[in-house]
Amino acid sequence: MKNKKLVLAARPSGLLIKETDFRMEEEDIRPLKNGEFLIKVLFLSIAPVMKFYMQDGAGIEAPLQFGDTMRGRGVGEVIESKNTGFKVGDIVQGKCGWQEYKICDGTPYHMMYKVKQRKAPYSTALGVLGMTGFTSYFGLYHVGELKAGENVLVSGATGGVGSNLGNLTKIKGARAVGLASTDEKCRLLTEKLGYIGAINYKTENISERIDHFFPEGIDVYFDNVGGEILDIALSKIRRYARVALCGRISQYEKRQDSSEYDLKNWYKLGLNRAKMEAFFIYDFEEHFYQAEKEMAQWIAEGKLTYQEDILEGLSQMPIALNRLFERKNKGKQLVKISE
Numbered sequence: 470m471k472n473k474k475l476v477l478a479a480r481p482s483g484l485l486i487k488e489t490d491f492r493m494e495e496e497d498i499r500p501l502k503n504g505e506f507l508i509k510v511l512f513l514s515i516a517p518v519m520k521f522y523m524q525d526g527a528g529i530e531a532p533l534q535f536g537d538t539m540r541g542r543g544v545g546e547v548i549e550s551k552n553t554g555f556k557v558g559d560i561v562q563g564k565c566g567w568q569e570y571k572i573c574d575g576t577p578y579h580m581m582y583k584v585k586q587r588k589a590p591y592s593t594a595l596g597v598l599g600m601t602g603f604t605s606y607f608g609l610y611h612v613g614e615l616k617a618g619e620n621v622l623v624s625g626a627t628g629g630v631g632s633n634l635g636n637l638t639k640i641k642g643a644r645a646v647g648l649a650s651t652d653e654k655c656r657l658l659t660e661k662l663g664y665i666g667a668i669n670y671k672t673e674n675i676s677e678r679i680d681h682f683f684p685e686g687i688d689v690y691f692d693n694v695g696g697e698i699l700d701i702a703l704s705k706i707r708r709y710a711r712v713a714l715c716g717r718i719s720q721y722e723k724r725q726d727s728s729e730y731d732l733k734n735w736y737k738l739g740l741n742r743a744k745m746e747a748f749f750i751y752d753f754e755e756h757f758y759q760a761e762k763e764m765a766q767w768i769a770e771g772k773l774t775y776q777e778d779i780l781e782g783l784s785q786m787p788i789a790l791n792r793l794f795e796r797k798n799k800g801k802q803l804v805k806i807s808e
């Protein structure tokens with residue numbers, strides 16, 4: 470049996486990656502050793518951090534070397550096993566890499582979790598019922614400490630993480646307003662994703678629009694983008710507000726030439742006895758199954774809808790990754806690798 474994989478061929482520079490930054494290779498799948506299992510990959514996840522895996526590892530992982538299989542999470546089916554913890558037919562999600570088949574030894578580095586829920590399609594194990602959804606869940610409920618009746622502002626609201634936050638807010642009896650770059654994305658927020666309002670941050674005055682929706686101020690700001698939008702949100706927080714720092718996608722490029730935005734309104738935290746806290750999703754690992762179970766139930770009950778943006782075929786992976794930086798994706802960007 471053969472495996473196709475995309476390996477790193479060049480380091481990206483600038484906003485978009487090039488197809489030539491990768492090389493498609495084909496190899497024979499070797500026999501399994503004791504303790505290993507073979508996964509047939511069904512879907513691969515696309516996330517902003519992947520570009521940094523190609524550059525310097527983003528401070529999370531060792532930088533990829535030329536010829537290494539591109540790193541990334543996937544969901545797949547175990548089709549052969551010499552590992553007592555994983556049996557044929559198990560559906561797993563973890564570090565699969567950009568390839569059609571993955572041989573895994575089940576060690577912690579691979580962060581291989583069994584997909585236990587059977588209420589939603591397996592693709593959701595990379596989106597709303599995977600790391601992306603867990604990031605929304607723990608960022609909003611644990612870091613944001615959301616309570617009923619509160620006002621929530623979300624940046625990057627139509628992205629993988631943001632697209633879950635409108636409904637997760639609503640489920641707790643609170644109200645969320647999301648920021649997005651086009652009117653079409655704004656409509657998606659209010660028509661499908663549980664947001665009570667949307668702000669087109671490209672064409673509208675963000676500050677005025679926040680005042681319009683939340684004249685009394687913001688209780689929770691869930692930040693996916695950083696920079697100037699974070700600064701405006703800080704100027705609108707109310708007493709005891711919580712600012713959950715999830716990501717800062719607007720600043721990633723600026724990191725390279727040290728032109729990152731300097732916050733001016735951080736002092737509002739002190740004035741309002743508010744807190745701002747960054748988090749890393751893997752710090753919540755022991756609670757992942759609880760979040761999966763609860764959110765799968767909400768999906769089954771129709772309380773939590775999810776948004777996926779799916780391309781097909783391994784060769785589409787670089788195009789799919791660029792869609793994040795071109796802002797084309799609506800919801801969680803995925804690539805379907807096999808049936």
Ligand SMILES: NC(=O)c1ccc[n+]([C@@H]2O[C@H](COP(=O)([O-])OP(=O)(O)OC[C@H]3O[C@@H](n4cnc5c(N)ncnc54)[C@H](OP(=O)(O)O)[C@@H]3O)[C@@H](O)[C@H]2O)c1
Nearest residue numbers: 625628629630649650715716717718719748749750793796
């Ligand atoms: N803390 C953690 O453990 C953790 C875990 C997962 C992800 N993250 C981070 O969380 C953030 C969101 O991840 P994701 O998977 O949801 O990414 P995503 O699907 O790419 O969504 C990000 C959204 O941000 C918006 N955006 C892009 N560039 C922007 C800019 N320059 N200014 C303002 N908005 C911009 C885009 O929507 P528009 O078209 O509306 O601009 C996009 O939909 C990322 O920064 C990611 O690195 C953190």
